[in-house]
Amino acid sequence: MQKNVHIIGAGISGLSAGVRLANANYRVHVHEATQQAGGRCRSYFDAATNLTIDNGNHLLLSGNRHALAYAKSIGTEAGLVGPKLAQFPFVDIVTGQRWQLDLGDGKLPLWVFDEARRVPDTKLLDYLALMPLAWAGTGKLVGDTIPCKGTLYDRLVQPLLLAALNVDPPEGSAGLAGAIVRETLLAGGQACRPLIARDGLSAVLVEPAIKLLQDKGASIQFGHELREFAIAGNAVGELKFGSDAIALGSDDAVVLAVPPRPAAALLPGLKTPSKFRAIVNAHFRFDPPKDAPPILGVVGGLVEWLFAFPQRLSVTISNGDRLVDMPREELALAIWRDVCKAASLPGEPPLPPWQIVRERRATFEATPEQNALRPGAVTSFKNLFLAGDWTDTGLPATIEGSIRSGDRAADLVLARSKA
Numbered sequence: 001m002q003k004n005v006h007i008i009g010a011g012i013s014g015l016s017a018g019v020r021l022a023n024a025n026y027r028v029h030v031h032e033a034t035q036q037a038g039g040r041c042r043s044y045f046d047a048a049t050n051l052t053i054d055n056g057n058h059l060l061l062s063g064n065r066h067a068l069a070y071a072k073s074i075g076t077e078a079g080l081v082g083p084k085l086a087q088f089p090f091v092d093i094v095t096g097q098r099w100q101l102d103l104g105d106g107k108l109p110l111w112v113f114d115e116a117r118r119v120p121d122t123k124l125l126d127y128l129a130l131m132p133l134a135w136a137g138t139g140k141l142v143g144d145t146i147p148c149k150g151t152l153y154d155r156l157v158q159p160l161l162l163a164a165l166n167v168d169p170p171e172g173s174a175g176l177a178g179a180i181v182r183e184t185l186l187a188g189g190q191a192c193r194p195l196i197a198r199d200g201l202s203a204v205l206v207e208p209a210i211k212l213l214q215d216k217g218a219s220i221q222f223g224h225e226l227r228e229f230a231i232a233g234n235a236v237g238e239l240k241f242g243s244d245a246i247a248l249g250s251d252d253a254v255v256l257a258v259p260p261r262p263a264a265a266l267l268p269g270l271k272t273p274s275k276f277r278a279i280v281n282a283h284f285r286f287d288p289p290k291d292a293p294p295i296l297g298v299v300g301g302l303v304e305w306l307f308a309f310p311q312r313l314s315v316t317i318s319n320g321d322r323l324v325d326m327p328r329e330e331l332a333l334a335i336w337r338d339v340c341k342a343a344s345l346p347g348e349p350p351l352p353p354w355q356i357v358r359e360r361r362a363t364f365e366a367t368p369e370q371n372a373l374r375p376g377a378v379t380s381f382k383n384l385f386l387a388g389d390w391t392d393t394g395l396p397a398t399i400e401g402s403i404r405s406g407d408r409a410a411d412l413v414l415a416r417s418k419a
């Protein structure tokens with residue numbers, strides 16, 4: 001007899017838990033509040049640009065092993081594409097200087113010993129000063145652990161940690177930053193190849209998971225928001241969805257894979273992160289120049305990363321709370337000016353069709369204080385497990401962290417059924 005598992009929330013963490021459990025012969029029931037799967041990692045048709053865009057440009061690295069294993073399990077590993085080598089071109093739009101960081105393809109960060117592959121005007125000693133990050137505790141600040149000024153900081157450490165933590169790096173958790181550094185930079189170029197879902201987040205990471213689940217007999221219900229748990233002793237007895245309710249059998253399990261706010265509302269007393277930071281993305285319908293790199297690091301302006309897609313130039317700005325209330329037209333124009341400089345567009349072409357996506361609660365604040373509020377996957381109810389990028393994954397809020405949390409919740413469900 002197949003056992004039932006109810007997955008609440010069809011974001012990446014819920015989907016990864018669902019896929020793992022469907023592959024282990026569970027009967028999976030996915031309940032998603034909105035009309036679309038993918039949560040904070042999704043694509044949609046945008047009328048302003050007449051293109052299908054992602055809510056945000058998402059970058060993975062080849063060292064994100066849970067994310068790659070998930071993509072493989074849904075048959076879309078080949079949909080994550082990037083340059084063959086871990087090379088990161090950068091431009092400083094104030095000075096016009098361009099350089100490329102070349103991390104090679106080994107398993108050790110040997111590139112730091114080669115002046116030609118390092119960030120220009122940096123020395124080996126600057127890199128060695130970053131080592132304390134690798135073993136820093138989560139309670140420590142980045143700003144108290146490594147030097148947060150100087151050329152290496154401005155040109156590499158700040159852009160990298162800002163993208164990973166989504167807070168100004170000095171105020172971020174050194175432990176979370178250290179986890180990223182250990183799993184990518186310190187693991188050599190082999191773990192640092194940038195990967196993008198070139199055909200869109202939904203086509204590569206979301207829809208194939210839904211299809212796999214459906215092929216395995218799962219039910220997927222959209223517009224099915226969980227409103228309440230009815231508790232029976234030390235277990236969840238019933239799921240209440242507003243217009244309907246589902247009673248759980250003794251072998252049934254639930255994976256709650258919703259963001260922290262709904263999780264805290266559903267489970268009073270649950271400790272969760274309570275502060276969040278925005279990410280701003282801008283999309284311009286504009287054919288990228290032929291020699292445009294797929295990803296360009298930009299320093300000295302508003303824009304932080306410039307992505308070149310077919311027919312589209314897209315921009316990511318992290319820690320974007322300062323921009324959420326800025327008039328949209330003004331913001332689009334300011335970003336476009338930076339794009340013209342970064343992509344060397346001759347004559348600053350007029351603003352093309354554009355879209356701005358401001359995700360106000362893109363990630364929890366990756367500070368020591370907020371990190372301390374992340375719960376593990378186990379709850380006080382024996383058939384209920386938590387997943388989500390905000391649970392205690394040891395990583396900042398990332399796809400890798402989400403999938404790790406989904407895998408962990410699924411493994412706990414499986415372990416329970418074996419007990």
Ligand SMILES: Cc1cc2nc3c(=O)[nH]c(=O)nc-3n(C[C@H](O)[C@H](O)[C@H](O)COP(=O)(O)OP(=O)(O)OC[C@H]3O[C@@H](n4cnc5c(N)ncnc54)[C@H](O)[C@@H]3O)c2cc1C
Pocket residue numbers: 008009010011012013014031032033034036037038039040041055056057058059060224225226227257258259262279280281359361362363387388389390397398399400402
């Ligand atoms: C703009 C932006 C850029 C990003 N860039 C990157 C990047 O470059 N690299 C990277 O690794 N990560 C990036 N991230 C982070 C990444 O998107 C998230 O970590 C990940 O998508 C979180 O997935 P999740 O499943 O944990 O949560 P969510 O995606 O929030 O999914 C939760 C789901 O639960 C549903 N839900 C909520 N309440 C209920 C309820 N009561 N009942 C049923 N369903 C409910 C929601 O509708 C949602 O679908 C970015 C995020 C944003 C917003």
